[in-house]
Amino acid sequence: MTAANWVTRVVSALLALALLIGSLLAVVEIVAAALGRAPALIPYPEWTSWLRTHSWNDWIVNAVLGGLVVLGLLFLVLAFRRGKPASLALRSRSGGVDVTASRRSVEKSLATAAARTTGIAGASASVSRRTARVDARTVARSEPGIREEVESAVRGRLDSLGLERRMRTRVDLTMKDTR
Amino acid sequence: MSSRANVINRVVLTVLGLLLLAAGGLGFALSVGAFGASRATYPVLSQEVSTFPDGRPWFWWAVVGVLLLIAVLALLWLLTQVKADRTTRLDLTTNARDGYTTLHATALTNAVEDEALGIAGVTSATANVHEHRGRHALLRVELADSADMGEVRTRLEDEVVAHLREGVGDPHFPVTIELRPGASRTPQRSII
Known part of the structure; x- marks a missing residue:
């Protein structure tokens, strides 16, 4: 396996792990809220109020959007770069x-x-x-x-x-x- | 490690990359007023969006369903990273009413490795049967620096591959041979 494939493999494993943990945490929070409990691990009321008080043209929102674009481009580069052939x-x-x-x-x-x-x-x-x-x-x-x-x-x-x-x-x- | 994992990684990374790019791009378009100057000043989480689930008890359960689906897909993606697509058994059954015939892949690959090692100039041989886009055998052969590549190839293709195909009972069984010329200077096996 080439070095490029190793990098893609490690990034994919980390991303899969993040998606798995993130989605399960969100499920836990939704179930806890449905049962009338306080937020278990994610302070989502604070996040919600932050999103309500910041508009689309705020610099910090633009910085986050820029981060999303850069991350998306990085994923595409990882997916399409060919690197040196293994054989x-x-x-x-x-x-x-x-x-x-x-x-x-x-x-x-x-x-x-x-x-x-x-x-x-x-x-x-x-x-x-x-x-x-x-x-x-x-x-x-x-x-x-x-x-x-x-x-x-x-x-x-x-x-x-x-x-x-x-x-x-x-x-x-x-x-x-x-x- | 499997080549199937490489294909899956490329596909998932492409999908995620395009989604992030679209989300970021649309957000930027909104912030510079591409959808109307006034919309750029709207809060990121508008009143309509935040009150949408009110009076719709199904909404959060639908979100839970989607999140569980994402969790299952992420788990499968994670498992793909460590799963090898090697086969341990080959089903050679031609007619199930007459009985079942199974060939242990290691029996086949050991025989292939031993035969390849008998060729002059071959210093090491490793064989595996893979199951990615159909079954195929992969034979990795290390050659001494002095090995005659042409001769080694001829014997591998005419003898080793022919015997392997006889073993699995398929004259067209796909085989990939990976040669590693100059891997070592002196053969590990010698004739006494």
């Missing part, structure tokens, strides 16, 4: 069998492929839906054309995976700090 689809060979490769393992695999290139001291990779980005650290005096070699190694690894969608590659080289 990448590979080309299908047989019917009824979907083959995928987990994004994290593809990143690890690309970093390993890049790090094996001569003159590269280490590498890290990050993969989004369309782009594979590799950050490689070269040794102090790297050979010319090393970028092409790293790119070729990364492309070779991507080709061997057989991804359904062709991916752009981007290689950034930095010189390893030798101090």
Whole structure:
């Protein structure tokens, strides 16, 4: 599961809990009022009088309405944002069998492929839906054309995976700090 | 954790988001005088609204009914977050009059995992049967860095998946294979 899905899952759980507790509390208050009892947990008479004494154009009412709009937009962003994929689809060979490769393992695999290139001291990779980005650290005096070699190694690894969608590659080289 | 929960979360968050956006937007429209300048000065809880339940004893019981419905839906939503959509048993009964046939999903998944682990380059395998948009099997396979991806895929699709489908008696049983290349450098199992 991706980090985006975890955030959505936690927010959903908290929201569900809040709705559950809130609606049950409201039921308790309505039943208590029907039995002629005083407010049990929610000071609703105060809330009612506050709503009666504040008009729609009061700044505090506008602030609450603004909060509702922001909260609504946040929920929509959570519902629609895609984030990085948890896995990448590979080309299908047989019917009824979907083959995928987990994004994290593809990143690890690309970093390993890049790090094996001569003159590269280490590498890290990050993969989004369309782009594979590799950050490689070269040794102090790297050979010319090393970028092409790293790119070729990364492309070779991507080709061997057989991804359904062709991916752009981007290689950034930095010189390893030798101090 | 299930993918069904992700779909439900998106749907509920969209509905709640739109409701909040509509409530906030309409309130703002009211406050800036979009429905008449005088209405902007009305109290948020007007006299008509606050006296509406008077003489209507059914009103608060209807509210209780709606609140209980919201509570039940919220509880179901909460349970969705922790519920996995894995299946523990597969019903293979073809004709109930001849008897019932049930296959323990773990028996199937253990066999699948063992067979996958026998393929060179596979360092770890986990299989589950899920029930989301119909039954399907999910096989997660970790590969050594040196593994031949093409060879592993061929053997998984031609042998492991074929045997799994034989086991459930369905030649079209949907299967998802998740490969994890480069998950480990050295295979955990070795031939002695």
